[in-house]
Amino acid sequence: MRGLALALVFVVSASVAGAVSSASAQTVAFKTGENQRADGVKDCYYSAGGKDYVFTVAQYGVCPVSVPVSTEQPFPTPAGVMGFKTGEVTREGVKDCYYSALGQTYVSTVNAYELCPLSIRVP
Numbered sequence: 001m002r003g004l005a006l007a008l009v010f011v012v013s014a015s016v017a018g019a020v021s022s023a024s025a026q027t028v029a030f031k032t033g034e035n036q037r038a039d040g041v042k043d044c045y046y047s048a049g050g051k052d053y054v055f056t057v058a059q060y061g062v063c064p065v066s067v068p069v070s071t072e073q074p075f076p077t078p079a080g081v082m083g084f085k086t087g088e089v090t091r092e093g094v095k096d097c098y099y100s101a102l103g104q105t106y107v108s109t110v111n112a113y114e115l116c117p118l119s120i121r122v123p
Contacts, residue, residue: 025071029053034063040111041094056109058093083122 029048036042036059044063046053053069083099083106090096090112097108097116106122 026068027071028066029069030066031063041109056094056096058091061092081122082119084119085116088116 027048029046029051031044032047032052033045034042035045040059042057042059042061042063044055044057046055046067046069048069049071051069053067055063055067057063081101083101085097086100086105087098088095089098093112095110095112095114095116097110099106099108099120099122101122104122106120108116108120110116
């Protein structure tokens with residue numbers, strides 16, 4: 001799918017705090033880089049505790065210097081599991097589509113004008 005970024009949700013920003021329940025154990029991840037994508041969004045890269053995280057903003061958006069991230073270890077999800085849409089949040093020209101599969105929350109980022117699929121395959 002064009003413009004589809006899929007990642008296990010570790011990042012909970014102030015703009016989506018109400019859409020996704022945050023984990024009880026959190027730390028702060030600091031920016032390590034960014035990448036301008038051809039589909040009109042920018043990926044912001046972060047690191048904390050030896051783990052890497054990705055947060056997506058609009059093409060001309062500013063990547064925050066730091067973001068809160070969960071320190072809890074998620075259970076591995078079997079490949080090819082179907083995730084079902086639980087919500088969506090539009091921000092800065094992109095839309096974060098939230099999905100749930102086997103107790104884990106996933107996010108797929110699309111352009112703001114695109115529709116979120118009702119279900120997706122998650123890793």
